[in-house]
Amino acid sequence: MAATTFPAPAVLVKRSLAQTLTIHAKEAKYELINKIRIPVYAISTVVFPLMFYVLFGIVLPSSKDRAENATYLLATMGCFGVMAVALFGFGVSLAIERGQGWLQMKRASPMPVSAYFLAKLFAAVVFSTVIMLLLLGVGIAFGGVRLPLATAAKLVGILVAGSIPFSAMGLAIGYFAKPNSAPAVVNLIYLPMSFCSGLWIPLFMLPHGLQTLAKFLPPYHLAQLALNAVGMGMNPTSAWGHIEVLVAFTMIFLGFAAWGYRRDEGKTYG
Amino acid sequence: MSTAVSTPNAQPWDLSREAVLASRRNDVSAAASIAITRKLKKSYGSVIALQNLDLEIRAGELLALLGPNGAGKTTLVHILLGMASPDSGSASVFGADPYTGEVQTRVGAMLQVGRVPETLKVREHVDLFSSYYPKPLPLEETLAIAGLTDIRNRPYGELSGGQKQRVLFAIAICGDPDLLFLDEPTVGLDVEARRLMWSQIRSLIARGKTVLLTTHYLNEADALADRILVLNHGRIIAEGTPAEIKARAMGKQIRCSSRLTLEEMRQIPGVLTVKADRNAFELHVNAAEPVVRELLQRDSWLADLEVTNAGLEEAFLALTQNHNADSKEG
Numbered sequence: 001m002a003a004t005t006f007p008a009p010a011v012l013v014k015r016s017l018a019q020t021l022t023i024h025a026k027e028a029k030y031e032l033i034n035k036i037r038i039p040v041y042a043i044s045t046v047v048f049p050l051m052f053y054v055l056f057g058i059v060l061p062s063s064k065d066r067a068e069n070a071t072y073l074l075a076t077m078g079c080f081g082v083m084a085v086a087l088f089g090f091g092v093s094l095a096i097e098r099g100q101g102w103l104q105m106k107r108a109s110p111m112p113v114s115a116y117f118l119a120k121l122f123a124a125v126v127f128s129t130v131i132m133l134l135l136l137g138v139g140i141a142f143g144g145v146r147l148p149l150a151t152a153a154k155l156v157g158i159l160v161a162g163s164i165p166f167s168a169m170g171l172a173i174g175y176f177a178k179p180n181s182a183p184a185v186v187n188l189i190y191l192p193m194s195f196c197s198g199l200w201i202p203l204f205m206l207p208h209g210l211q212t213l214a215k216f217l218p219p220y221h222l223a224q225l226a227l228n229a230v231g232m233g234m235n236p237t238s239a240w241g242h243i244e245v246l247v248a249f250t251m252i253f254l255g256f257a258a259w260g261y262r263r264d265e266g267k268t269y270g
Numbered sequence: 271m272s273t274a275v276s277t278p279n280a281q282p283w284d285l286s287r288e289a290v291l292a293s294r295r296n297d298v299s300a301a302a303s304i305a306i307t308r309k310l311k312k313s314y315g316s317v318i319a320l321q322n323l324d325l326e327i328r329a330g331e332l333l334a335l336l337g338p339n340g341a342g343k344t345t346l347v348h349i350l351l352g353m354a355s356p357d358s359g360s361a362s363v364f365g366a367d368p369y370t371g372e373v374q375t376r377v378g379a380m381l382q383v384g385r386v387p388e389t390l391k392v393r394e395h396v397d398l399f400s401s402y403y404p405k406p407l408p409l410e411e412t413l414a415i416a417g418l419t420d421i422r423n424r425p426y427g428e429l430s431g432g433q434k435q436r437v438l439f440a441i442a443i444c445g446d447p448d449l450l451f452l453d454e455p456t457v458g459l460d461v462e463a464r465r466l467m468w469s470q471i472r473s474l475i476a477r478g479k480t481v482l483l484t485t486h487y488l489n490e491a492d493a494l495a496d497r498i499l500v501l502n503h504g505r506i507i508a509e510g511t512p513a514e515i516k517a518r519a520m521g522k523q524i525r526c527s528s529r530l531t532l533e534e535m536r537q538i539p540g541v542l543t544v545k546a547d548r549n550a551f552e553l554h555v556n557a558a559e560p561v562v563r564e565l566l567q568r569d570s571w572l573a574d575l576e577v578t579n580a581g582l583e584e585a586f587l588a589l590t591q592n593h594n595a596d597s598k599e600g
Contacts, residue, residue: 013371015404026401030394037389037425101383105441108351108381110374111402 013110024115031119032126041088046131049081053135056200058143070143074135075226076199078159079219081131083194086166087173087186089124094174095182098264121167128163132156147230155229162222165246168253169218175260193217203234218249304329304449304480305350310359312345312504319345320356321504327449332471332481334491336515337501343484344382346501347451350482351379363449375404378447380438380455388427392418395426396440403445415473416440417466432463439470450474452483456490468493492516517542522558525550525576528569538564550574 015023035041057073058066097103106116136152139145147155170186177185194200196210197219203211214220221242227233305327312320319342327333335343348354349361352369363373386395396413400406413419416436421429426437435455442450452471456464471494474481485491491498492512500508500515508518521542527550528535535544535551540561543554555561558577565572 013375013404019404023401026398030390030398033394034387034389097387100385101381102386104353105379105381105383105386105438108353108374108377108379109399109402109445110371 013112020112023112024118027111027115027119028122031123035089035093035123035127041093045081045084045088045127046134049077049084049131050134050138052080052200053077054138054142057139067144067146070139070145071147071230072202072227072232074139074143074145075155075159075230075232076202076223078132078135078155079162079197079223079226080194080199081135082128082159082163082222083166083190083219085127085131086124086163087170087190088183089127090120090167090170091173091177091186092170092182093120094171095177096179098174099179103264117171121164124163124167125160128160129156132159151230155226158225158229159222162225162246165218165222165250165253168250168257171257172253172260175257175264193219196220197223199223218246221245221249302329303327305361305363305482307346307349307356307361308359310346310349310361311357312342312349312354313357318504320349322359323504323506325499325506327480327482328497329480330478331496332475332483332494334495334498335482335484335501336486336488336491336498337484338486341486341501342504343501344453345504347379347381347453347482347484351377351451375402375445376448377451378442378445378449379451380435380442380453381451382453382457383438386426386437386441389425391423391425392429392437392440393422395437396444399441400444403447405446406444407446409444412440412444415443416470430463432459432466435459435463435467436470439467443474447479449480450482452481454484454486456485456487464490488516488519517554521554521556523578524553524555524558524561524565525574525578526553526565526572527551527574528565528572530565530569534568538568540564 053070053073057070057077061069094103103116107113133156136145136147136156140147169189173182173185173189197203197214197217198206198211199219203214203220206214224233224235225239225242225246228239303326305325307323307325310320310323310325312318323342323346325346335346337343345354349356350363350368352367352374361368364376366373368377390398393409393413396418397409400409400412406412407415410419413422416439418433418436418440421433424433426434429437439452439455442452455471456467459467468490471481471483475494483491483494492515495512498508498510498512498515499506508515510518525547530551532544532546532551535541535553538561540555540557541553542556545552553561562575562577565575
C-alpha cells in the first residue's frame, strides 16, 4: 500500500531461466524484424554508408590511389554506418515509441525492462555487422582492398563494439527528444559530428582547428581505433587513450539516459 | 473470482448481454474487492486530476468509470497499473502495490495508445506480449476471442481503426489476466466496430474476468457495466447501477415543502423517486413542468419550490458534447 514511495524498482516477476530467455529472444527477434521492415531505417543505415563508400572510396579516386582510399574509408565509413545504426536505432525509435505510448504498454505489462534495451542492442549489433560485411565485400570486390583475415575480423569487431557508445548516446537523445523532432535532432548531431571527426574527408586534409575539435568527438576516437586496425591511424600506438575516451562518453550518455528514464517513470506517464 | 458463469466456454463472445449480466449480477455485489484506492490525490502542475478518490473494484464485476475528457479516468487507470504515482493516498491491487511484478502478471490493460509498431503483424504483436505472462492463452485462442484470426498475418499499419483496437484488446487479454483495464476502448470507432468491441468485452465478463472500463459514452457504460461511477473533475459524483445513473442523468430535481405525504408524492405521474429530507421533499423527475403543475394543484400550501438539474447535468452535458463530437469524427 505504500504507493507514495513510488517510483520504486518494480519487484521482478519470478520466472524460470527458460522463460526469461524466451522473452529476451522474442523481443530481440521482433525488434530486428521491425527494423528490417522499416524502409527509412534500412536505407539510412545501410544504403547511405554503402553509397558514400562506393562514391568516395571506389569511383572517385584514381586507380593508383583506389586501394588505399578504399581501405581508409572502409574504417571511417564503417564508423559512419555503425553510428547511424545506433543513433537511429536507439534514439529515434525510443523517442517514437515513447511518444506513441508503445513503451507505456510495455511498462504496464510484466515485460522485464532488460528485454527492451537488450533487443535494441541486439538489432544494432546485427545491423552493424551486416553493414561492415557489405562494405568489406564491396571494398574487396571493387576497391582492391586486401586485408589479412585477422585484420578484417579485428576491424569488424572494433566497429561493431563501437556501436555501444553511440547506442548510449542514442538512448540519451531518445529520452529527451520529441518523437517528431528526434530524426532531425539525430541528423543535426550525427552529420556534423561525422564530418568533423574526419569520417568523410581524412582529418589530416581538414583545417587545424577542426583537427583539434575532433579530439572532443566520440566518432573521431572510434575511427582512429578502426584505422589503427588497418595500419592507417594518425597515432597508431595509443589505442588505450581512444578506448578510455569512448568509455567515458558511454558513461556520460548512460547517465543522461538514466536521468531520462527516471523522469519518464515519474512524470510523463501521468 | 466469480464462479457464477455456467457456460463460459462454448462461444462466450456470442453470449447476449442479458444472459451474461443476469447470471452474475447477484454474485457481484457480495464479492470481495480486488482493487482499492483510498483518498487518492494526484495533480499535474495546477491541474487537479484526482481529489480524495475512494474506489473499490469487486471481483467479477464490470465497473464503468464514466466521465468527460479530463475527468481523471486515465490518471486513475495509470495509478492502478503502477504507471503513475499518487501525490497522496494509496492504491492496492490484489492486496499489493500496483507496480509490483506479481500484480502485473495478473492484470491486462488496453490503454489509449496512438500506435504500436506498424510493421509487425497482428500475430507477432500477440505472440510477443503473450511471452511476458506466466500462463498466457494459446495464441489461436487470443486471436479468436479478439476476432483477429482472419487478419492474423496483416501488418498493424494496414488495419482499420476497429481492427487496431482489437489488436490492443488482444494484447490486453493474451496473458489471461484476472483484472482488465480498458481505457476508452471504443473511442473513435464507428457503430459497427463499437458493437463488436462490446461483444468482446462481454466475452470477458462471461469468462469471469473483472473489468474496469473507462468511457465517456453513457450508452456504453449502460450496455456493459454492472456498476457505474461517474467521475468529474477528479471526484466521484455519482455511483449506481446503469438504470439508476441513467435516471439521474436525464431528470430534474424538485425540492419543496408540502403537506402531502410521501406516498401521495409518489403517486404523481412522472415522479421517479421521492425522499423526505428534514422538512422538505426531494423529488427526482423526468420533466419538471408537469410535476410542478400537479404539485401546485394538489397542495395549495406548497412552498420553497426549487427546481434544479439532477446533479449530473454538468458532467453529462460534457459527456453528450464529447459524444457528438466523436460521432462526427466516426
